[in-house]
Amino acid sequence: MKYVVKNKQDLDALLEEQCTQEHKIEDDWEWEGQKWYGCDAIILDAKGKWFDKNIVTKLSIWEGSVVQGIPVMKIKPEDSQRVKNTIQYIQENFDHIYQTMLEALLPWLMQYEATDDETDELITTAEQLHNIRISREIAGMEAACIRHLQLNCQYQKDDMVVYSLIFTCDCADDGFEVVFWKDKVIFYLDGNTEEQIFDFADYIEWPDCLERGKA
Secondary structure, three states: OOOEEOOHHHHHHHHHHHHHOOEEOOOEEEEOOEEEEOOEEEEEOOEOOOEOOOEEEEEEEEOOOEEOOEEEEOOOHHHHHHHHHHHHHHHHHHHHHHHHHHHHHHHHHHHOOOEOOOOOOEOOOHHHHHHOEOOEEEOOEEEOOEEEEEEEEEEEEOOEEEEEEEEEEOOEEEEEEEEEEOOEEEEEEEOOOOOHHHHHHHOOOOOOOOEEOOO
């Protein structure tokens, strides 16, 4: 069953279905003329300092298990409320989260002297980084700049789970996958594989402030 998550009622319906049925990622599906790979679409309340329109992005919710490279989409009932809390937090605080992401990426881009392809200027401010995001419009909403929102219930704390945003911009071919808990950036890496939400604990020591849940 496919959902476009616009509000709390949509989210409740999504989680009720995902909690009770075990199923693997399905084939491509089409919404508003655009195809998404095996994911539900979520609309983020993004209007604020950085955007004048909402953002639509792909949504995946994982329990952390992968079978033959295919994540199994079945949310444990005890994780349902944590997922709901996390998604609602992201929707309510997206403008702040987005700025936090830009500020976290900026030192790396400055270190490697990334430039704006159009102006050839060095990227030195969050505003410049925002301006070189890759963007397109779907049904009056912005898409592609945050091409995927992923949640992993295997890592959680205080009734919320770890999530990642995959951000695409002109100065990095594959973009970045930025892993968060609430508004704290845990780390970021290449966004091409879309797998940092699963294996980031292999790259860094799991912070004391977070707990690894039982998969």
